[in-house]
Amino acid sequence: MLEYVSPGSIGMDAAQLQRAYDLATAWTTAEGAEPAIMPAxxxxxxxxxxxxxxxxxxxxxxxxxxxxxxxxxxxxIASLTKPITYLGAMILVERGLLGLSDPVTKYIPDFAAHHKENTLVQHLFTHTSGLPDMLENNTELRRQHAPLSKFIDGAIRDTVPKFPAGTDYSYQSMGTLVVAEIVQRISGLSISDFLQKEIFTPLGLKSSALGVRDLNRERLTQLQTPEFAGVEQFGWNSPYWRELGAPWGGMFSTPDDYAVLCQLMLNGGSYGNVRIVSSATVEKMTTNRLNDFPDLPEPIRRTKPWGLGWQLNHPATEGTLGDLLPSAAYGHLGATGTLFWIDPQRQAFCIIFTTMERDRAPWRLVHLSNAVAAAME
Incomplete structure (x- = not known):
């Protein structure tokens, strides 16, 4: 766990930081008979x-x-899971067991279905594979309490690309799932066990896991859920979803634990006496890899940059991590009302976890992010 200090001792304006806290207080306070806009x-x-x-x-x-x-x-933390899944895959790249420039079919032959044989592993890391965000039968699978293997089978065999790999950008949770399956096939471990063994346990993160695993259920926050999701049957608060451990959005954590992961990246892949990946890997993960694809339109490469599984800031879009952040800042957004960013220029990070469905008011997370970024002196 990181050492706690006062804002001023690390070059942050306490009064400005308090403005972010005041916003969060206002939005999490109920008025009259109505519940709070943001439960927590x-x-x-x-x-x-x-x-x-x-x-x-x-x-x-x-x-x-x-x-x-x-x-x-x-x-x-929803899609804040994705960078950690990709971080796990990069461990295998460093060990010479996985190549980013390899076709996905080298590791999963059946992935060739529906003309996906030219898709490279790096396309899955950068949302340029053409895969859909979710399976067409996603809701039905969840209603059936399908195991993760059913989602994996669908992502491999049933997905039809929206465009040839490397020619366009489309956010794709199923690409993350395919990467997780590659990790499973190479390592012989479930993706949950792999992340536990290679990342969470070495870093001493006792309150982080993919799927709830053996975490104390009494500590779990309840979330606002999308209208389509049966709260009891398969929504975010259901035992089924909590235990599924979706590699694209099923991680549980605390601010203290996730702060260690942020500091790991700022340190170039190490924390304390533990090195997870090399500084070269961190650099590749957090710089714009869309420039590696010659057939990708220049406006996309410029305005929606991605590293290897880590989003770079997208200014002037709904997907921005913050209006006051530099282009070199990186992080991710999550559907459960979560956001984090890391600013390597200022050696700073910000973690915002909420229980508000992000789609109801995505701007609230950005406003909180802005108030924090403005506190950096």
Whole structure:
């Protein structure tokens, strides 16, 4: 866990940081008979290897009478899972067991179905594979409480590319799932066990896991859920989804644990005495790899840059990590109302975990991010 210090000691304006906290307080406070706009939130910022103690807001559940949020609350962080899944895959790249320039079919022969034989592993890392975000029968599979293997089979055999790989950009959770399956086939471990063995355990992250595993269920926050998702049957709060461990969005964590992962990246792949990946790997993961594809239109490469599984900032779009962040900042957004960014120029990071469905008001996360970024002196 990072050492806690005062904002001023790491070059952050405490009064400006308080503006972010005040916004989170207002949005997590219920008015009258209506529940709060944002049931719960947590904000943690760090710089130069140290951090300001995380602040927690709101309630553990979605109702106005739910108990106050716990200091050790666990959040389902949705697509903030993806960079960690890709980080795991890069461990195999470093060991000479996986090649980014290899066709996916080298590792999964059946992936050739529906003319996907020219898709490279790197296309899966950069959302340029043409795969869909979700399977056509995603809702039905979840309603059936299908195991992860059913989603994997669909991503491999049933997906039809929207465009030839490397010629366009389309956000694709199923590409992340295929990468997770490659990791499973190479390592002989489930993706959940692999991340636990290679990342979480070495770093001492006892409150992070892909799927709830043996984490204390009482610490889990309840989330707002999309209208299509049966809350009891297969929604984000259901036992099924919590236990599935979706590699594209099923990780649980705390601000303190995720801060270690942020600092790992700022340190060039190491934390304390533990090295997870090399500094060369971190550089590749966090610089614009869309420039590697000559057939990708220049406006896409310029305005929606991606590293290897890590999003670079997309200014002036709904997918921005923050309006005040430089282009070199990287991080990710999550559907459960989560956002994090890392600014290598200022050696800083920001983690915002909420339990608000992001699609209801994506701008709220950006506004919180802006208030934090403005605190950096």
């Amino acid at each position: 939130a947590a904000i943690m910022v760090g710089r130069n290897g140290k951090a300001v103690e995380p602040k927690f807001f709101g309630r553990q559940g979605t109702g106005k009478d739910a108990p106050p949020i716990r200091r050790d609350a666990l959040f389902l």
